[in-house]
Amino acid sequence: MSPLQIQKGTSRHSAYDLRDPHSDVEEVHTLAVLVDNEAGVLARVIGLFSGRGYNIESLTVAEVDHEGHLSRITIVTTGTPAVIEQIKAQLGRIVPVHDVHDLTVEGPAVERELALFKVKGSGDKRVEALRLADIFRANAVDSTLESFVFELTGTSAKIDAFAELMRPLGLIEMARTGVAALSRGV
Template sequence: MAALKIQKGTSQHSAYDLRDPNAEIEERHTLAVIVDNEPGVLARVIGLFSGRGYNIDSLTVAEVDHTGHTSRITIVTTGTPGVIEQIKAQLGRIVPVHEVHDLTVDGPSVERELALFKVAGEGDKRVEALRLADIFRANVVDSTLESFVFEITGTPQKIDAFGELMRPLGLREMARTGVAALARGVA
């Protein structure tokens, strides 16, 4: 890549305008994949990602139709538009896959995640943790004299923000479910 030849004080543009306009930007996409609920299907879907070097940011799986024996895999991944299209095409070719929906492209969707946070602290830190939990609408699901376990539901960004605020107050442990998502509306 050639060095940019810009003299100090000659540009009135932001440094963000110096990016290559032809470079593809990585985007975050949420994919909903309807599959047969049978052994080995999840391994095949995950194998597609790992075999090609794609990363999975979040993964949730559950049976959604007991009579039809189908499950829904919700995958959050990041990639250039070309990579995302390639992932969707390759997912669609796997035999037990019935449908692949890109919720990011299909229109507005609702994403939620559940997380549990264990926070240990005494005195003012304990009071502050309870105050922040109230602001974030987190529920106390376990309490001892030394710690709390908070349950919080929301967008991944809300979960991240709550975790960052709890860290200096004594965050000891965290467990997250991964993203569950549905398209909005009737479609």
């Protein structure tokens, strides 16, 4: 911390945005991309990432305006500040892309992910799995005599934590949707 107690890089709206664009530190960023809902757009966006060796941590796509034929692609990616700026600039140049927002630097955002967990177990392990599911507010959406399927919505960290606790109790399969995110406020 500096003598003025100013933290580095809170948002681009801050007068104290002290992020170094030449830093070698990898950062995780959530990008919201508004695109035309037409064939091949997702392939072009993904091609940009794969062609340049950029990594995608999470990807979600859904139509958000049926009448306007618009879809929203939410991408969680990692890179240095310079690489993130390059990704945003290159996304903005793709013709069917209308808007690119870096939710990580534009201010507070709400991020959630949905996951399904299949947990096999009996006896004490089964009881413990139900107890932990209750603590995490996971819903049991399917139950057999040998297994449960739990549904959990929350941050990626919450889902990771639940998965780690379920592994020793018999986690046999997991499916995740990827991050969906919106900026807070108006």
